[in-house]
Every structure is written in structure tokens, then in C-alpha cells.
Amino acid sequence: MERPELPLPQLHAFVVLAEELHFGHAAARLGIAQPPLSQQIRRLEDKVGHALFSRASGRVTLSPAGSELLPAARRALTDLADGLAAARAVGSGRAGCLRIGFAASLALTILPGLLRTFRHQFPGVHLDIHEMTTAPQIAALHDKTIDIGLLREPPTDETELGFRTVLSEPFVAVLPSTHPLATQRTVQLAQLADSPFVLLPRTVGPPLHDQIIGLCTAAGFTPQVVQHAVEWQTVCALVETGLGVSLAPASIRRIRLKGVAFRRIEPGTDRTRVAVAWRENDHNPLVTGLLATISQDPPDRP
Template identity: 70%
Template sequence: MDRPELPISQLHAFTVLAEELHFGRAAARLGIAQPPLSQQIRRLETTVGHRLLSRDSGRVALTPAGRELLPVARRVLGGLADGLAAARAVGEGRAGRLRIGFAASLALTVLPGLLREFRDRYPGVLLDIAEMTTGPQLDALREGSIDVGLLREPPGGLTDLLFATVDEERFVAVLPSSHPLAARSSVPMEALAAEGFVLLPRDQGPGLFDRIAGLCAAAGFTMRVSQHAVEWLTVCALVGAGLGVSVAPAGIERVRLDGVAFRAVEPTARTRVAVAWRAGDENPLVARLLSAVGPTR
């Protein structure tokens, strides 16, 4: 059996009249004349199949059916008001859920400040944070499983994704503490020419991999990768175990591991940190995040 549709205006008119128990005062509260108010009440009574208010001797009173309907009508109207307010907050970017992918090394540098700033501005937004390297972030953005990515060395020439720089971080050499170069305050890139490198696989972060390979090429040699690891912490651990050296973003210096030394590289070079999002994405929370980050495009 189909349920009857009740216009919200009829329920609103009924609750106001039930509170005032006077057609004139109720009509004034509603901003309408008495005849339209009476018509709305009659339509509602027709839908219910019973009188909701008695009008004997000029006195208005709720009938048993009216007393039963009143709390239900109030809940419906209250739920509608709450739903509209919630929808408005989401539409304005003051509430909802924002899914963010981030490169693990950025948890040591950019990410904490970004999240604090955003939470301070928009406390009603639920943040869903997922750690992933750059390649998987790009895939997740295209698939719609994250809304925003925070990554290193974004690729160029893409039309479906947009990027904005939020930071630039210098590179450091990662060396075993026993390595002769660890005795120096800085390391020329050409001094690493004979070393095997420990790095993330290229498919996990192609832009960063190519950037480091470019630094080696500029120093006159081709980078030789002797070991891969999918996390920078693991890269450092493998370097400390003597399996090679690495060149990494400077934020990795905050990782404290026995047997590992970090030294500035010469010439000074920097890696680009960017926020990424889908072109044409109308999610207002994405715009809110960009505003909180204050990126330079």
C-alpha cells in the first residue's frame, strides 16, 4: 500500500496551529491569511482520514488523532531542518568528509602543519588520511578513492589532474655512518658515482626517482640502483646495513637510526612538494584545503 505524501507546508501549519490553538494567531505566525490556513488543515485531515482539531463554540482543541500526529510532525520538521542545515554545511565546505593521500616522508614535514591548519579552520570536516606513494596517489585520484593528494615531484603534461606547489625541500645524502664521506659536512654528488643506490621503485614515485637520477646525470654519472624499498624508513635502514647509499628529501633526517648519517649534497638541490586534485572537481572541501594550504600554483 502506497503511503500518502504529506506536503511539509501542511505539517508546518498544523504544528503552529496546535501550539497557538487559535486560527488568527497561527495565521499571523505563518504570514498567511486565515482561509489558506484552514484549507491546509482540511487537506491534511483529508489525508489522515480524521479530524485533527475540534472547533466547537469557537474554541480550538486537538483531537486524539491530532495529539498523536503532533510529536510525529515535530520530529519530521526537526529532521528536515537538521538535514537541510547539514546539506548546507557540506555544500559550503564546512562539514563532510575529505579523503587525503600523502607520501610517508611528508608526515615528518608538511603534513602535520597542514592538518592542524585545516582542522582549526574547519572543525566540522572529517579527515580520512591514507599513506601512499606518488604513483598510487595518482591512481587513487583518478579512481575517486581519494579527493586530494600530497606528493613529491608531480608529473607534467597531465590534463585530468591539477597540481599546486606547497613547499620545496632540499636533498641530502644518506650514508652509512662508517662511510668515508660521512666525515664530511657536505657531499658532492659526483662523489657518489661509484656507489649503489637504495631507492623507492620508480613506479611508486616516478617524478622523484627521475629527479634524483637527473642530479646524478648532472654530476656526470648514471645512477646505479642496487636495492629498492617502498618506504623511506626502510631505505635508511638498508643504507645503515651497508647495502648502498641514497639521496633523499631532507625531512628524512628526522628519522633517527643507528648507523645512518645525513649530509647536505652539493650543489644544493630541492624537491617539489605539491597538492594534487582532479580537474573539474566541484567538492568544496578541496577548495577549502587549498585555501588552508595556501599553495603557489
């Protein structure tokens, strides 16, 4: 059996009259004249099929049908008010869920401060945070499984994604503490030509991988890569074992390992970029809010 549609203005009029039990008082509260109020109630009674009020002896009282309808009518109006408030909050960027991908090394630099600032400005927004390397972040942005990416060395051939550099940092040499060059304050890159290397695989971040290889090539050698690791913390742990050396963004120095030495590279003109990425056609106000947070509170340089 098809249920009759109950227009919300009629429910509102019904609830107000049920609370006032006086047509004049209810009409005044609704800001309308009595005849339109009576028409609203009659239309609602026609849909229900029964009288909702008794008007005997000059008094207005709820009928049994009206008493049955009143709790449901109040719930419907409350649900609508709550739904409108939630929709306005999401539409204005004050509520909802923002899905963020981030490179693990950024937990050592911009991520904590950025999230603190954003949560302070938008306390009603739930943050769904995913640790991901650059290539998976790009794929997740295209697949719409994340809304924002915080990544290293964004690709240059993307047309559907927007990128904004949020910081740049130099590279450092990552050496076992027993390595002969660990006694020096700075390292000439060419001095690492005969050392085995531990690097991130190209698949997780082609631009950054290619930049590191390019640095070595410019110094006159091709690095002998003996081991790959997906995360910088793992790279450093493998370096600590003496498996090889590496080149890494300077913020990796904040990974504290007793058996690892981080040394500045001379000349240190090349830098790696950290960027925020988003879909150009995404009009999500939460994305706009995070981009505004980054603009207002730019991260400190390493």
C-alpha cells in the same frame, strides 16, 4: 497500500495550530491570515481521511487522529531542519569528509601544520587521511577515492589534474655512519659512484626516481641499485645496516637513526618539489578550502 504524501507546509501549519489551539494565534505566528490556515488544515485532513481538530463549543482541541499525527509531524519538521542545516554546512565547506592522500615523508614537513590549520578553520570537517606514494595518489585521484593529494614530483603529462607547488627542497646524501664520506660536511655526488644504492622503486614515483637517476647520470655514473624500499624510513633503515647509500629529500634528515649520516650534496642546485594535487573538474568546497589554507599559510622550507 500507497501512503499519501504530506506536504511540509501543511504539517507546519498543523503543528503550530496544535501548539496554539487557536486559529487566530496560529495564523499570526505563521504570518498568514486565518482563511489560508484553515485551508491548509482542511487539505491535510482530506489526505489523512479524518478530522485532526475538534472545534466544538468554540474551542479548538486535538482529535485522536491529530494526537497520533503530532509526534510524527514534529519529527518530520525537525528532520527537515536538520537536513537543511547539514546540506548548507556541506555546501559551504563547513562540514563533510575530505579524503587526503599524502607521501609519508611529508609527515616530517608540511602535513602536521597544514592539518592543524585546516582543522582550526573547519572544525566540522572529518579528515580521512591515507598514506600513499605518488603513483597511487594519481590513480586514486582519477578513481575519485581521494579528493586531495600531497605528493612529490607531480607528473607533467596530466590534463585532468591540477597541481600547485607548495615547497621545494634540496637532496642530501644518506650514508651509513661508518661510510668514509660520513666524516665530511658535504659530498660531491661523483664520490658515490662506487657505492651500492638503496632507492625507491620507480613504480611508486616515476618523476622522483628519474630525477635521482638523472642527478647521478649528470655526475658521470649510473647508480648500482642493490635494494628497493617503498618508504623513505625503510630506505634509511637499510642504509643504517650498511647495505648501501641513497639520495633523499632534505626533510628525511628528521628521521633520527644513530647509524645514518645525512650530508649536503655539492653542487646542490637540484631540488625536489612537493605539490598539492586535485581534480580540475572537482567543485567540492572542501577541496577549495584546503587549497585556500595552503595559500594563506605556506609551509616553511626545510
